[in-house]
Amino acid sequence: MKDLLRYKIIGLLALVLTSLVISCGQRNGKWVKNVAVGEALGTSYSLIYISEKELDYQSQFDSIFQVINRSMSTYIPTSDISKINRGDTTVVVDHMFREVFELSKKIYNATGGYFDPTVGVLVNAWGFGPGKELEMNTERVDSLLHYVGFNKVNISPNNTISKIDPHIYFDFNAIAKGYAVDRLAVFLDEKGIENYLLEVGGELVAKGENTLRKKQWVVAIDDPQMDWERTSKQTVNMKDNAMASSGNYRKFKIDPETGAKYVHTIDPLTGFTKNSNILAATVVAKDCATADAYATALMAMDLTRSKEVLEADQLLEGYIIYLDDAGAVQEYMTEGFKKMLIK
Template structure:
């Protein structure tokens, strides 16, 4: 044990110590600080980096409490894993009468229907019956064993799939088919990123990076006064529990989302079937797109479009992206089990590491 002797300190010495401490604090303040927050939400993790303003007096603890509150709200609106969530209640509402919903829920569904129309149904939140048929529904183990769904079963499920069977306005949703059910997993995470981003903006944060389960949105610069650099992983089937980073891009006040066929899949007779199901055929997509990364103005749109590109395939997918303002894409195409090639839209800024 080390004992410290306490001596009386003169007023003169005290002043000297205070002056030295003040100089030390001033020198430290010249280095930009960074707040890092993390947690769990929507069945995954979130990571947030904030470069606070010099005059900011906000409590880090209070900021995190508010972020968690925002994400809890989104989860209770859009999680199919919660028995009392807003989406679960809507799915259990087997009626063509209108169903009152929150503004945020209506906003996300309306945006999903927007992309459904523009992609000719490649993106479709009413895909739930097919997800269950193929073993990818909430709570299922993503495995069919040796049982391959028969054609008549696929087509029967498709009778209750179709974005055009759902209408919405600010206050309610309405089913044209009482057995329509929706899944927002391909867009809700992006909305969650946007919701946290909006909160941080509202309290005056101008340099931020928000990431939830790989979906990202940034504003301003990092602590080096440079654009936020965001990584894109290799779609490696053999390393499902880890990530190999092969590309990176500067994300300057934009959002980015990635979708792929390599995290949730199974094989039957040597053929891989992923959770990315084409609503137009009823079968898992076989377009050769292993991974689709989209950069857009907001993360909700990037999230939906990344899923759509897996379904649409490389040629029609990139042609579609080129027609959209402020949207870019990077596709990793599978060529055999271990080989890949990449293609990107004309304005996509991404580099191999």
């Protein structure tokens, strides 16, 4: 699903593989490390799950990715979301679409509109989506803002979508990848797997621990200022939680005539791309869809508002890398995130 556009900044130290062998198993005592790696949703994935015997769930993983694509990919013309975006009011969405819709509404309200999946019409217009890129100016932005606002859409009890204007365009790219990791985790939970580290495009869910090493799962967060060489900024332990990150430093466009830089994060309240002093934001939550959505929202806010959002929700932990007024790199961490750090 290539509509999941945001560049992810989490490097996985625990997922350094010696070879890209699909669904392989490695035994260490009574434990077997099962690994599945590949490409899906327009990105790569690495799934590690530990059990007492060798397992192969590749076909089931593929099925989960396919179902999510059919439901929420704006790059597949026959997907539910594509039909809805074209104005089809008869589409009955599946339970996954409904869960993403309802969670999006919740986070839209919690962030004061900074997380808004109806921003898709602007994503396309700025040239970061599957739709037609437009020449943007203040008048064009103001006109397109009439089609933005998650308070302008609803889902009925029978799972059909209503929009106050047919031009409203859904784009779940800032939550669907995290949701996909959650669905993979649910599948493994149902299979009785108690220890795993799942990553899709940099979004993570960790459960239990790395029993082969008898330690917690270790995850590294990339330094956003390293353009060509991946270097970790911080390293953390993860257990029974999820993490997602977002950054603007590698995903942008340059106007060939003016040289102006347009980052891919769009402020849903103003309609313009967001050039802020925040380089990258990482959010830890109980589920990856929530972490994914909030990481996007933090990038659209200013630093003060981002801190307020993290401090107001005890279920969220966060890490923000930003530039101060002098242009020096600074870091902000919630107290809970500090406890995750590996010194």
